[in-house]
Amino acid sequence: MSILSLADFASSTYRDVNWRDIFCSAGSAVSSNAEPIGLINRENIIMVPDNFLDYKNIKICFPDNYSALVGEDILYSSFPCSLVSGITFLRVDTDIKINKSENVDKCYISFLCEIASGMYSACNAIFKYTHEHLSRRYIDDTAISKNSIIQSDFSVVYVMLEKLAIAVKNFFTIYDAIYCTSLAIEILLILSRLSGARSVLRNRSIELMYHFKIFERFMLV
Amino acid sequence: MFKKFVDPEIRYGKVFTDYARSFRQIALDIHENPSCITNYFNLPAIDFLVSDDSSTTLGRTHHLEALSYGDPGVLLACPGPSLSGVAMRELGSHEQIRDFYRIVKDKKIRTCFALTEPEKGSDATRIKAKIIKENNRFYLSGKKCFFGNGAVAEMGLVFAKIADNPVGMRAILLTSDILNSDLIEKNTLSQFSLRGAQIAAMRFNHVEIPEENILGAHLSACQNGSLAMIKIFNQFRTGVGALAIGQAQAIFDICYKNYASFFSNLTLNAMHSSLTNARAFLHQSAIKIDHDPMDGLCVSAAKVNATHTAEYVIQQCVDTLPFDVLLSEPWIVKSLGDVFCWEYMEGTTHVHHNQIARQLDGIVNNIV
Numbered sequence: 248m249s250i251l252s253l254a255d256f257a258s259s260t261y262r263d264v265n266w267r268d269i270f271c272s273a274g275s276a277v278s279s280n281a282e283p284i285g286l287i288n289r290e291n292i293i294m295v296p297d298n299f300l301d302y303k304n305i306k307i308c309f310p311d312n313y314s315a316l317v318g319e320d321i322l323y324s325s326f327p328c329s330l331v332s333g334i335t336f337l338r339v340d341t342d343i344k345i346n347k348s349e350n351v352d353k354c355y356i357s358f359l360c361e362i363a364s365g366m367y368s369a370c371n372a373i374f375k376y377t378h379e380h381l382s383r384r385y386i387d388d389t390a391i392s393k394n395s396i397i398q399s400d401f402s403v404v405y406v407m408l409e410k411l412a413i414a415v416k417n418f419f420t421i422y423d424a425i426y427c428t429s430l431a432i433e434i435l436l437i438l439s440r441l442s443g444a445r446s447v448l449r450n451r452s453i454e455l456m457y458h459f460k461i462f463e464r465f466m467l468v
Numbered sequence: 469m470f471k472k473f474v475d476p477e478i479r480y481g482k483v484f485t486d487y488a489r490s491f492r493q494i495a496l497d498i499h500e501n502p503s504c505i506t507n508y509f510n511l512p513a514i515d516f517l518v519s520d521d522s523s524t525t526l527g528r529t530h531h532l533e534a535l536s537y538g539d540p541g542v543l544l545a546c547p548g549p550s551l552s553g554v555a556m557r558e559l560g561s562h563e564q565i566r567d568f569y570r571i572v573k574d575k576k577i578r579t580c581f582a583l584t585e586p587e588k589g590s591d592a593t594r595i596k597a598k599i600i601k602e603n604n605r606f607y608l609s610g611k612k613c614f615f616g617n618g619a620v621a622e623m624g625l626v627f628a629k630i631a632d633n634p635v636g637m638r639a640i641l642l643t644s645d646i647l648n649s650d651l652i653e654k655n656t657l658s659q660f661s662l663r664g665a666q667i668a669a670m671r672f673n674h675v676e677i678p679e680e681n682i683l684g685a686h687l688s689a690c691q692n693g694s695l696a697m698i699k700i701f702n703q704f705r706t707g708v709g710a711l712a713i714g715q716a717q718a719i720f721d722i723c724y725k726n727y728a729s730f731f732s733n734l735t736l737n738a739m740h741s742s743l744t745n746a747r748a749f750l751h752q753s754a755i756k757i758d759h760d761p762m763d764g765l766c767v768s769a770a771k772v773n774a775t776h777t778a779e780y781v782i783q784q785c786v787d788t789l790p791f792d793v794l795l796s797e798p799w800i801v802k803s804l805g806d807v808f809c810w811e812y813m814e815g816t817t818h819v820h821h822n823q824i825a826r827q828l829d830g831i832v833n834n835i836v
Contacts, residue, residue, distance in 0.1 A: 250653040250654065250655045250669050250670070250671055251655055251657065251658075251669060253586040253611055253613045253669040253671070254586065254613055254614070254657050254669055257587075288791070290790075290791060290792055292791060292792070292795070327496055327499075327500065327798050329496070329499050329500045329663070330499075330798055330801050330802055330805070332660060336795060338795075384587070386591075396818065396821075397818075436808075439808065439811075440811065440816065440817065440818065443589065443812065443816065444584070444613075444614040444667070444812040445614075446812075447659060447660075447661060447662070447667070447808075447809050447812060448657055448658055448659060448660070449658040449659065449660050453660065453661055453805070453808045453809070454660035454661065454805070456808065457660070457661065457804060457805045457808070460783075460786065460804060461794075461801070461804075464786065464787070464791050464794060465791055467791075468790065468791050
């Protein structure tokens, strides 16, 4: 058994969760050819999967349309790659007119809704494997998941997950995306506390929460 | 108007401010590749760290905050005695302590402190790693996980049971000879945040340990057991709180100096008061621990408060700054990831709340 497996969760349902997968799956779901696409905010900054080799033909989902940019329009302006996992940020450097009205294109909202749905799914997965892990860990012959403080935390998460599920079903505006992200961040904070040190590793709750925070800031402009 | 800004040179002194500055300059490099810390072993800050063989809890709380103000990831990647030094001073003989500090200083080595186990966490009374005696030789077997610098350290301490009872725990000094054994498997775990910590997993497969490396031969079983662990952790917990506060103070200072217009006076004052209060709480607790290392109630509360304060301040700053500014301030963004890691060092909030809960009767009785 690999030495790295010592950091595994005691759970048969564990799966890696990461922002890149959520973002790319959402983009693929709404793009015309099932290819990942980028998302632009109201400050002309684009969030895009980092495996776009050809930045001259990035398809971007705009609030008011859905089109391709050409390379000359884009200024490369990203965080160092160690600070974001699987995505990058670019800045549109020309006077592209972005409609700042409240009329938001259906595709844009669908993209955000798919992201919210991915957030819900990721939180659910972490909820499940964390609970399973703590059911298999014991203190004084009692499963940790049976501890009343731990159960209280899981109960709070359950209520918030139900709220998130309903919010995803009733998703109509950019503000719904911000609300869902904020809920997901609250959920992950509790779940990461329950998971202990395992949550600081890659593809787990702390990394996901961090990317949700960045996404929240990206949308809140 | 917010007018309470304190220059870091006044708070930490010129020398530590310079040390902090040198850490900040290499912060993103170390985050990208923690092993490149070896390129910076000539930094005066590292000379200071490897030479620290006598700091008090209060002194450590002060200087760890100052260095974390530079960058906590760099600090954690650095050579130095760290938690192993505190434990050596508690459990080692005079000669062992002297030799440990001499080697750390002369060779500028990184150290590790292997207590936490994958199935038992850091509950010292329940660890499963064992030292067994066979034909007058001692052998160590067991698994350790989630401790800093495990795969890169050239010296450190590991904790194991020599007898199956609460006082049967012993600290074992790991030298480079032992750590290079083929019977030890070790690897750095893949982290996204606070990557300088290089948390690791390690497995000891019947590793022979020279008897003189089993610390505490001159101490009673009680002095060696879990009580010793409580004293060691109590002496280091305010240091972890200080790492959190140093980082949050740095983010606050950047925001105040460069981006104050985005913040309301109310928010600036609230963050400043929280940081000042958390620092005073840590210092008061450190003074208590220097007086009585078993007085853990205050440090538990101070560590929890410092962690939460740092999370609050850094999140508040990130939530307030425009996204454009965040793009131009990668160190602030890095800190947003790092800050959630303090929770898991030297006891989580749950653990500390349990500690406090166990002493509630005494707390209530002491209320006049």
